Amino acid sequence: MLREAGTLFENAAARMPNDYFVNTERFVHLLRMTQIELAMDNCEVAFDKLATLEGLAAENARRYPDEYDAALMPVSAASILSRAYRCLGRMDEAYAVLQNLMPTLDSLRESHPSHKSELLEYTVFLRQSMSEIMQIRSGYAASTGDLLKAVDAGREWLSIEDSNMKARTSVRLALRGLAIAYYESGDYENARSWYDEYFAFRNKYWPDSRPTWDRFVQRAISQFRTGEFVPAEATLLKYEQVMRGKHDSNSTEQTLASHQKSIEFLQDLYQAWGKPEEASKWAQKLMD
Secondary structure, eight states: OHHHHHHHHHHHHHHOTTOHHHHHHHHHHHHHHHHHHHHTTOHHHHHHHHHHHHHHHHHHHHHOTTOHHHHHHHHHHHHHHHHHHHHTTOHHHHHHHHHHHHHHHHHHHHHOGGGHHHHHHHHHHHHHHHHHHHHHHHOGGGGHHHHHHHHHHHHHHHHHOTTOHHHHHHHHHHHHHHHHHHHHTTOHHHHHHHHHHHHHHHHHHOTTOOOOHHHHHHHHHHHHHTTOHHHHHHHHHHHHHHHHHHHHHSOOHHHHHHHHHHHHHHHHHHHHHTOHHHHHHHHHHHHO
């Protein structure tokens, strides 16, 4: 049925080459077909469709310069092209496509100010995609630049639509990703700073929910690695208590490993704090 629809749009475009509706639907249909192939990991098949998709996008943008949907088509096509490159394992090209797309998004925000929020949403999403590519290609430290820009774009979007839940969630995820990236790369100073922003943001917009323990623990480790021992101690003592309770109520290899890890965190804390007796006490617990 999808192939029959494609043929229908091709025939309609041949008869009505300047019809905006026909050309738009033709592009959207091919875009969806390509997305389906990527979802099925048919990377080569999807990639083969992209030359046609990009050609349609460029042609529609040229034909209908005042139509926002047409102006956005090259952005959609490029986003799918980057996904296809990732599917093929060609990370450098996947990143370059999105990097080259950023000036286009900046220009569209100027030429279509009524769609600024949507374009900022695109920017946040694509910057996060770029950070994922950099993380795969070069590690966590390399991903922070794009995440910083994702946070900036998300905050600008939120300044326009503060009540927009998608905007709030985008900023929260970008802040979390940035804190994790700095933590995993060993930059505890920046990890602590961005975790503070992440928790403050969560508390503002989601005061009745809490993140997973991983977030609390990573912030605590970042704190004591940068000399903030007291708040780190409170968090890690509570974490050990929770992990001990879970192991006591359901003794498995996983709960044992989690409890032992919580003890190791406390041992590391007290060693860094210059409290060898406390560190030894917790080290002994690992032997019990």
